[in-house]
Amino acid sequence: MNFLIARVTDPVEHLSRVGVDPASIPIFKNKGEFVSLLIYDVPAISANVIKQEMLAAGGDAAVHKHSITLKVQSTHVLTMGTLAQHKKLVEKLSLMHYWNLDEIARDIKNCLFETKVRAIELPSGRRLEFEKPLIMGIVNVTPDSFYAASRVEKDKLIDLAARMVKEGVDIIDIGGESTRPGSERVSEDEELNRVVPAVETVRKNFDVFISVDTYKAKVAEEALKNGAEIVNDVSALRFDPEMINVLKTYKPAVVLMHMKGEPKTMQENPYYEDVVKEVLYFFKERIEKLREIGLEDKIIIDPGIGFGKRLVDNLEIIKRISEFKSLGKPVLVGASRKSFIGQVLGNVPPEERLYGTLAVTAYCVLNGVDIVRVHDVKENLHVVKLIRAIQPQSR
Structure with missing residues (x-):
């Protein structure tokens, strides 16, 4: 008799090859x-x-x-x-x-065993759905963001947004204050002057989800009034106490990011005993805070790669990124062209970190990440599409 044995990593995937009764698949899934x-x-x-x-x-x-x-x-x-x-x-x-x-x-x-968040209702009545990994494109209306190619002048904004939309972006994330390590805070008026016209322009010209990258309540509110539907707050609502009231009023999706300290000081000797454990505890407290005001179903979590983290911390978070799915919330990772990639690759500058970024994106998608925040839409989307073609259930 001629037979062959192959070790498989996902037994559930092979049930159809065995020819089991389809009704028995859920039973085998629990056992296998x-x-x-x-x-x-x-x-x-x-x-x-x-x-x-x-x-x-x-x-x-x-x-x-x-x-x-x-x-x-x-x-x-x-x-x-x-x-x-x-x-x-x-x-x-x-x-x-x-x-x-x-x-x-x-x-x-x-x-x-509980159902994870598969969609978030947005202020417009539209839904942000997580049936596939989403691409969030970075648009910095700033003069000092760490990657120069991500900065855009007002007269070039439409061209950049049009290119991202053509390349398949799902969300455009607009920020008016750099949060790179050592950066100085920008006044509220200056940030409003940068962000609100940019949000208006993108909303007027493109049918795409818009996120506003800010921790200031007034900036978030004006952006939401003018077409944004997601607030991406690097402080996880800690820097401006009025931000919670804005969220209660407009009910956008909200990205809660972990950061130790603030951008100006966050890289001054950060230290963790177990970075994943500490960040998980942080999110547990933040989720409970929003549960108390009825906004738990609006949350997306971002472990904050590069924000108050050492190289070893960033690598540990990415290695164990699937553990953040245990919180039941969509997970966002923003690792695009960041310094830890440069360190691993021999201290290369941001302009030479694309391939490293794509490797991180691939790993994250394979481990269930819902949103990747990137500078290079087309290249990262290609990675996502290939992984989904090979492993449709990789999420």
């Missing part, structure tokens, strides 16, 4: 899709219960070596098992109203 969850800072006594319940379900969980003797107060827990085994874990923990176990069950259920 292996997942691991990293649960941070669990009380040791709770961690021991989680491990025992995962073992009982046929999976396993890794805990600190001293958890069983309670020589440590808390531990991270790494679960390992199928979706079906995690479902059993949730069912058991949900009945345990002590040691935070029912709360952990709720969060596991939200992470694995």
Whole structure:
């Protein structure tokens, strides 16, 4: 008898090749899709219960070596098992109203089994949909953004926007203040004078989603009045207390970005014990803040590549970018031509960082990122299209 064995990375993908009944595919998916969850800072006594319940379900969980003797107060827990085994874990923990176990069950259920945000309703009535990775094109109406080719004078704005639209951009992100490391703040009036006419021009001439890159409430409000539908706030609503009121009034989509410090000082010796953990905790607090005012369904998260991060931090965030999907929100990555790419490639300038940018885009799309914010629309879109052709379910 002639037969062949091949090791596969995604068993669910091969069910149709086996010829199973289509009605059984969801059942096999639960049994065949292996997942691991990293649960941070669990009380040791709770961690021991989680491990025992995962073992009982046929999976396993890794805990600190001293958890069983309670020589440590808390531990991270790494679960390992199928979706079906995690479902059993949730069912058991949900009945345990002590040691935070029912709360952990709720969060596991939200992470694995609740519907993720697939669209955001915008002020115009249109929907920002995430059925495919979106390309956000960068337009800087500034004289000092780090990549000179991204800066545009008023008389060249239509040409740049037209080129981006022709190349397939989904969102045009307009910014009037550079947030590169060491940059100085721009006055509100100056930023308004730069941004509002640019938003008006793009809205009047193109049918494209417009994002305004600002942390100032007044600038966001005027941009929203004139056609913007997304607010991209590098401070995650921390720099201007009035920004929340603007969001409550106009209800745009809002990008919450993580940054340590502010642009002028953010690269002065930033340090993290575990950058992904700390950024996840940051977003957990920010999401709760918007949940309190009824805007949780408007959130997009951006881990802030290059904003108060060392080279090792930027690489770690990208390596573990799929972990941010556990928050249930669309994820945006803005890595285009940034300095960490230059460092990896031998300290090359921004003008020589395109291919490095495309490598980051490819990795991010393969790991479920919903929006890539880029300077070069056509090239990045080509990467996205090829990956989706090879792996249609890569998201």
